[in-house]
Amino acid sequence: DGGITQSPKYLFRKEGQNVTLSCEQNLNHDAMYWYRQDPGQGLRLIYYSQIVNDFQKGDIAEGYSVSREKKESFPLTVTSAQKNPTAFYLCASQSSPNYGYTFGSGTRLTVV
């Protein structure tokens, strides 16, 4: 079955450490997105990519970085510059601009 796979499901980060969240899709979608979800808030856009080797900052890109070397993969790195990284991170893809997203199952990141 086609879909989006996020890993790991749970991730713990120490202070000053960079961590990378994986997102892989086999839907042949061009556009991919990273969102952050915090309790009581709407999803906030971190980064998005419309094609391979190209990506754009979203509303809250500071402290995060991405790459898009393959159509299927869009990993997100949470750097030590992100001061409040504890959140639920969602990866999504989109088949066409006016269509809804297909989301992954999320990664819960906790700072320890």
Added chain:
Amino acid sequence: EDQVTQSPEALRLQEGESSSLNCSYTVSGLRGLFWYRQDPGKGPEFLFTLYSAGEEKEKERLKATLTKKESFLHITAPKPEDSATYLCAVQAGNNFNKFYFGSGTKLNVKP
């Protein structure tokens, strides 16, 4: 400022008790309004897209409607398995990659 507001924040219903969830928006140039269902600890699941005022979509016990200022998600005779958080998102303007998400309505249906 473009904004999406969902109400109520939480809703408790008895099984079979119909109700509606609201999503109001203030955006310029609406392109589409999207409803998602999210179960705890999981990613949102797409339900409906509405593109113009007057449009309606149905799926099982759910019916979504759209006006120029808001959308309603009507739940008819809900069952406990309908318990979830329902998210609304709006796509607007010239940036097709920009979606404005509401903070969701958490629905709890008691047997």
